[in-house]
Amino acid sequence: xxxxxxxxxxxxxxxxxxxxxxxxxxxxxxxxxxxxxxxxxxxxxxxxxxxxxxxxxxxxxxxxxxxxxxxxxxxxxxxxxxxxxxxxxxxxxxxxxxxxxxxxxxxxxxxxxxxxxxxxxxxxxxxxxxxxxxxxxxxxxxxxxxxxxxxxxxxxxxxxxxxxxxxxxxxxxxxxxxxxxxxxxxxxxxxxxxxxxxxxxxxxxxxxxx
Amino acid sequence: xxxxxxxxxxxxxxxxxxxxxxxxxxxxxxxxxxxxxxxxxxxxxxxxxxxxxxxxxxxxxxxxxxxxxxxxxxxxxxxxxxxxxxxxxxxxxxxxxxxxxxxxxxxxxxxxxxxxxxxxxxxxxxxxxxxxxxxxxxxxxxxxxxxxxxxxxxxxxxxxxxxxxxxxxxxxxxxxxxxxxxxxxxxxxxxxxxxxxxxxxxxxxxxxxxxxxxxxxxxxxxxxxxxxxxxxxxxxxxxx
Numbered sequence: 031x032x033x034x035x036x037x038x039x040x041x042x043x044x045x046x047x048x049x050x051x052x053x054x055x056x057x058x059x060x061x062x063x064x065x066x067x068x069x070x071x072x073x074x075x076x077x078x079x080x081x082x083x084x085x086x087x088x089x090x091x092x093x094x095x096x097x098x099x100x101x102x103x104x105x106x107x108x109x110x111x112x113x114x115x116x117x118x119x120x121x122x123x124x125x126x127x128x129x130x131x132x133x134x135x136x137x138x139x140x141x142x143x144x145x146x147x148x149x150x151x152x153x154x155x156x157x158x159x160x161x162x163x164x165x166x167x168x169x170x171x172x173x174x175x176x177x178x179x180x181x182x183x184x185x186x187x188x189x190x191x192x193x194x195x196x197x198x199x200x201x202x203x204x205x206x207x208x209x210x211x212x213x214x215x216x217x218x219x220x221x222x223x224x225x226x227x228x229x230x231x232x233x234x235x236x237x238x239x240x
Numbered sequence: 241x242x243x244x245x246x247x248x249x250x251x252x253x254x255x256x257x258x259x260x261x262x263x264x265x266x267x268x269x270x271x272x273x274x275x276x277x278x279x280x281x282x283x284x285x286x287x288x289x290x291x292x293x294x295x296x297x298x299x300x301x302x303x304x305x306x307x308x309x310x311x312x313x314x315x316x317x318x319x320x321x322x323x324x325x326x327x328x329x330x331x332x333x334x335x336x337x338x339x340x341x342x343x344x345x346x347x348x349x350x351x352x353x354x355x356x357x358x359x360x361x362x363x364x365x366x367x368x369x370x371x372x373x374x375x376x377x378x379x380x381x382x383x384x385x386x387x388x389x390x391x392x393x394x395x396x397x398x399x400x401x402x403x404x405x406x407x408x409x410x411x412x413x414x415x416x417x418x419x420x421x422x423x424x425x426x427x428x429x430x431x432x433x434x435x436x437x438x439x440x441x442x443x444x445x446x447x448x449x450x451x452x453x454x455x456x457x458x459x460x461x462x463x464x465x466x467x468x469x470x471x472x473x474x475x476x477x478x479x480x
Binding site: 070071073074088089090091092093095096097099100103178180181182183184185194195198 | 289296298302304368370371444445475
């Protein structure tokens with residue numbers, strides 16, 4: 031749909047459909063996992079606080095575990111599909127790489143001054159770092175979770191996290207990192223709401239952008 | 241006419257219940273007598289998880305063992321009642337009753353059980369709540385016992401009934417695991433009432449609630465018998 035009408039090529043979406051689908055499936059899975067995980071946390075809190083019951087999913091421990099182990103499979107399948115797609119399609123290489131420390135510093139300071147403009151279809155260095163960070167946190171939360179669920183059969187995951195006892199803390203802090211990411215992520219969408227529709231419809235990539 | 245009215249009332253109450261569900265999505269699984277859509281989904285997923293865990297179960301993978309210095313002391317009591325209410329079984333008259341697909345259903349006294357080969361272990365006991373303790377148990381390997389009594393080990397389930405009304409059941413593959421024992425001793429002394437005297441199941445490849453205490457009856461069958469917590473919503477397999 032070029033302005034001079036010379037080509038009939040369909041515009042490339044900012045977010046291709048597999049990404050959009052996996053984004054929203056992940057959103058559902060992660061909310062269910064965190065809500066039910068908070069219910070499980072309350073059965074034997076690691077710290078001197080409990081999660082308010084209104085924020086938890088599942089009315090009691092048994093329900094919390096049932097939700098957690100039900101949505102585990104969606105989180106796992108969707109996460110694996112995302113990793114495979116991300117590498118195979120070149121998405122990771124194009125969008126998340128490279129992350130240059132100098133650029134991260136400059137753009138982070140610019141972002142704090144609200145002077146970092148949003149470019150359609152391009153992730154700035156701070157975004158890249160956050161996205162790579164939350165993918166890493168996702169890996170840690172899954173590995174530690176499997177290590178807690180199956181400390182005998184999947185003992186290598188438990189050992190990787192420093193044993194069953196420490197794995198619970200690893201799982202907690204990975205969850206906390208994801209919650210912190212979500213807070214920043216949602217806050218930024220509220221500040222720049224025009225980024226939301228393309229995650230639903232796909233949007234149109236501005237011309238001349240890869 | 242009366243019948244019709246009753247049905248109508250039933251329908252109405254069901255419609256009201258459905259309304260309550262949509263108002264409170266995902267907050268059920270708490271009343272087994274009144275399942276809803278969320279319960280149906282969670283039961284399906286729990287059954288799927290039973291199958292996945294059976295596939296994941298490797299009969300040769302051993303639960304980690306620990307040194308005597310790592311044993312949790314004092315041990316942690318846990319039950320659905322207070323420690324003082326633990327059932328007291330007279331060891332002199334105790335007899336383990338057998339049922340189901342077993343050739344020799346003669347019951348077993350404590351002395352007879354003690355005369356069988358004993359296995360000891362220092363293993364981790366993981367509670368469904370998340371906490372864990374390390375303890376030392378010894379007793380008769382369940383696999384040895386099942387063969388000794390001529391149990392049909394092609395059956396799916398081994399079920400237990402306890403002195404306190406508790407009950408549970410496990411899959412045959414886990415029952416035959418080398419670390420699954422009918423424990424008689426805890427911390428180098430005969431089991432005490434709060435910790436499951438006179439005989440408890442110690443199965444370190446499963447969560448704590450799958451380790452029934454004060455076992456009075458053992459049965460082998462293809463009939464699923466669930467369990468005290470399992471029937472309320474805890475996952476049945478609950479493997480570690």
